[in-house]
Amino acid sequence: MNSPTKNDPGSAAISPAEETLRLIARLPVPEALVSRVQAGLRARQMQAAEQSRWSRPWWLHRWIDSTALRAAAAAIIVAIVAGGGWQIYSHVQPAQEPEAVTVPARVGNGGGFSSAGAMRTPDTLKGPVLTKASVPDAGTDHSAAASHKTARPHKSRKTPKLAPPAPPSR
Amino acid sequence: MSASLTLVPTWMENAKSAVPDETRQHAKEEMLAALVEQYAPALYRVAFSVLRNAADAEDAVQETFLRVLRHRDDLDEVRDQRVWLVRIVWNIVLDRKRRAKTRPETDDVSELVRVLPATGLGADDRAAAAQHHAHILALVDQLPPKEREVLMLSAFEELSSVEIAAVLGITESSVRSRLFRARNLMAERMDRRRSRS
Numbered sequence: 001m002n003s004p005t006k007n008d009p010g011s012a013a014i015s016p017a018e019e020t021l022r023l024i025a026r027l028p029v030p031e032a033l034v035s036r037v038q039a040g041l042r043a044r045q046m047q048a049a050e051q052s053r054w055s056r057p058w059w060l061h062r063w064i065d066s067t068a069l070r071a072a073a074a075a076i077i078v079a080i081v082a083g084g085g086w087q088i089y090s091h092v093q094p095a096q097e098p099e100a101v102t103v104p105a106r107v108g109n110g111g112g113f114s115s116a117g118a119m120r121t122p123d124t125l126k127g128p129v130l131t132k133a134s135v136p137d138a139g140t141d142h143s144a145a146a147s148h149k150t151a152r153p154h155k156s157r158k159t160p161k162l163a164p165p166a167p168p169s170r
Numbered sequence: 171m172s173a174s175l176t177l178v179p180t181w182m183e184n185a186k187s188a189v190p191d192e193t194r195q196h197a198k199e200e201m202l203a204a205l206v207e208q209y210a211p212a213l214y215r216v217a218f219s220v221l222r223n224a225a226d227a228e229d230a231v232q233e234t235f236l237r238v239l240r241h242r243d244d245l246d247e248v249r250d251q252r253v254w255l256v257r258i259v260w261n262i263v264l265d266r267k268r269r270a271k272t273r274p275e276t277d278d279v280s281e282l283v284r285v286l287p288a289t290g291l292g293a294d295d296r297a298a299a300a301q302h303h304a305h306i307l308a309l310v311d312q313l314p315p316k317e318r319e320v321l322m323l324s325a326f327e328e329l330s331s332v333e334i335a336a337v338l339g340i341t342e343s344s345v346r347s348r349l350f351r352a353r354n355l356m357a358e359r360m361d362r363r364r365s366r367s
Contacts, residue, residue, distance in 0.1 A: 015353060015356055015357060015360070016306055016360060017306050017309065017310055017321065017353075017356040017360070018321070018324070018325060018353075020302075020303045020306040020307060020310075021219065021310070021321065021322055021324075021325035022325045022327075023286075023303065024215070024218065024219045024222075024303075024307075024325070025215055025216075025219060025325040025326045025327070026215070027215060027218060027285055027286075028285075029210075029211040029214045029215065030214075030224060030228065033210055033211065033214055033228060033231070034206055034207050034210050034211075036228070036232075037206050037210050037228075037231055037232055037235055038203055038206050038207075040232050040235075040236075041202065041203075041206070041232075041235055041236065041239055044236060044239065045199075045239065
């Protein structure tokens, strides 16, 4: 396949270049080439084996070669991680919602403020005091008034009487 | 529970496979030794055709088989070991040639005088033949790289154009066209040299 063909104008005959190259391609090889190459390979293999032996301790060799040991170690690591995660979860509990809303205790009728040493507190702090509602006019339907009393507070035309304002205290 | 059950057979399997592993390693080493015996001479010639120095060519062959040793686990996947090895040594020698300084022609002459077979020639005739071949090789070195590589590999009768294409990573038609161009270029340069002399 490499010899020149008739259809190949560049190589009607074997050119001097190809003749030289073929001569070199057929040169005899040096004696004991094969044994030297094999010896070099053996030396390299022994060197690599020595290096690996010295670079790793015996227990590491055993470790690397044993699938069971590695599987056991992996299981232990998983257990430690899972256990640690569970501990963290158990400590960090979400805040529980109270069952009932606790209402703060009432401070007092004074509205949470102290009297600040006052001798007398005005009645206004207590808030307006409503007197009893006025007596209804005659002719008013008692049943309707009664029903109004229960359903809605009676709207009287008269404004509720307020207690007279107390004089200012010193 | 099932994990512990599976661990036991796996451990037992490992104990059983320890012996076949060693046997497999030994088989691979034997295969490598057989490759060296079978292909080292051909690889040496390929290396010498490029480097033109016996010591460098032997180093290249050694380097080739060291690489094979590193990839000995892939030996079973190689379809054509001969082409694979030639490809490795070809890449090694091209890389060395690129890194090395330009080799003077006189080195080629002295080396060729040493390695060329005697074939009944006297010392002067051998020197003249060596010089002639060194001149040719210098002209071959001046060819463009793609054409030069194809021309050099085509000199090896054991390599077909398909195998040359596999070594160089090109198609067979590229091999043929490059070989054609290489021959034309060499013919021009030889004519020019003859016209000068």
